[in-house]
Amino acid sequence: MIGEGQPPQPPARSTAPAPSSSLSSTALASRAQTRRRRTSTLVLAIQIGLVLLLILGMFALNASAGNLIMPKPTDILDESIKLWSDGTMLRALGESLTVIGLGFLLSASTGILLGIVLGGFPLVGRILDPFVNAMNSTPGAAFIPLIIVWFGLYTEAKIVVVWNAALFPILINTAAGIANADKDLVEMARAFGAKRLTLFWRVMVPDALPSILSGLRIGAAISTVGTVIAELTMAQSGLGGLLAAAGNRFQMDRYFAVVIVLMALGTALTALLRWAERRFGRWRVAQRNAQ
Template sequence: MQRSAQASADSKSAGEPEAASDPNRQRRRERLLQLGTLVLLLAVWEFAARDANKLLVAVPSDIAIATWELLLNGELFWATIDSMSTFVLGFVIASIIGIVVGFAMGTNRTVEVILDPYINALYAMPLVALIPILMLWVGIGFLAKITIIILFAVFPVIINTVTGVKNVDRHYLDIGKAFMASRFMVYRQIIAPYALPYVASGLRIALGRGIIAMIVAEFLTSISGLGGLIINYTNAFETAKAFAPVLVVALLANALTVLVQKVEERFGRWRRR
């Protein structure tokens, strides 16, 4: 409603009264604006870097060609599979640990008092600092990568889950109490649905941190996956090819964020729009 009102105000000032109350038209205009900016940006990049050293700087057209080559020979595909299988496993484990620990901390004061200082300290510290030590313990293989992803992703899930669980409206808990709902019913039908939006925003933060962890792990432990491609092609001064996996990572991060949002919407249908 507010959007369309704004749209009508905008278009009136632009002298287009016929578009007064068409939010679709407004949205198309915004998309077009974004697309135009992108094209302009790429054109400036292409033009400005035209005469630069090809070893150091790649232009968009070279990147497009390099990406196409890497797609055709399957290199990009297998690197993506490699990275994503590690990432998804790590993210899922981190989510489960995060939600379970968060629930335990949010509903049990003793657990919270014991764990809280460590969780806060680990969330705040730059976890990259721990990676060399971690490699001493778990090596540089698959296990190391999974561990790093979990370590990066788990804390925002825990912290958000705790917040959601502890914030549950007293009115809703009273309903459970008045009708003598079992503890399990209270968890499943009152606390969990209430905490869900908090958990979902924790998962979104965890997603971003998990992607970072995946790339960092691929840089620092055994060189592999999309991060491995970036390192290897940069070291070989094939800058255009190094950009291809960067592109894939950016697209994947966005796609996964949308996925988490869709899941959240699916479970949050009851909320007022």
């Protein structure tokens, strides 16, 4: 028993080594990589399962409704092989890619430049905003007769249709991204005497990259749709022309073969833009760290 005037003794310290409070960075990175790999495998398995269910559903619909409603997947495959073998699909794809590529490049360049101007100069943005909204809210099909009168029925007119369809999503997203750039970074750059061009390139554009790339992704999807519409309403050519010819003759196996190519084309464009987003996202981080 401790005496009345004796101070209490401190508790004895443990000599056992303390357990590690956290895992090493290498172990954490390994676990994260394993988790991402498992997630990717799960996503791929689910996607393959959905494709198989879709194919089974097509067989079931064909059995219940007939070839006119839904052709057999095997017939679609046979028709696809025939179209690729005789060069019909390749020629049509080349014509459509020319229209999509030129129209999208034109809309991307003009949309980003105009978006930077509208977002970077608030007064200009306020002046032109009603006109941009009016043009964006007008259906693109309303301009097709005018485009035909001005540019004819062939490739130039189709490129203009694609440009008109894809321009405004790119422009609006770019302008929003530039206008909402980090105000603190902008003010800091101005305080250090940054010129207007340097301010755009080193501060606003890197900060607006997610919005710009989102607009480009939407514009790419709309470019594919605009190309098919142009090829259906003007001189029929490319994949849209094949769609029109197959639909008019009720050749549904050929029709679906062309639709599959269009779906694959849209998927490839989206994947390409996602890769660009990841690549330029790293550049954006490097730019922000250097500021």
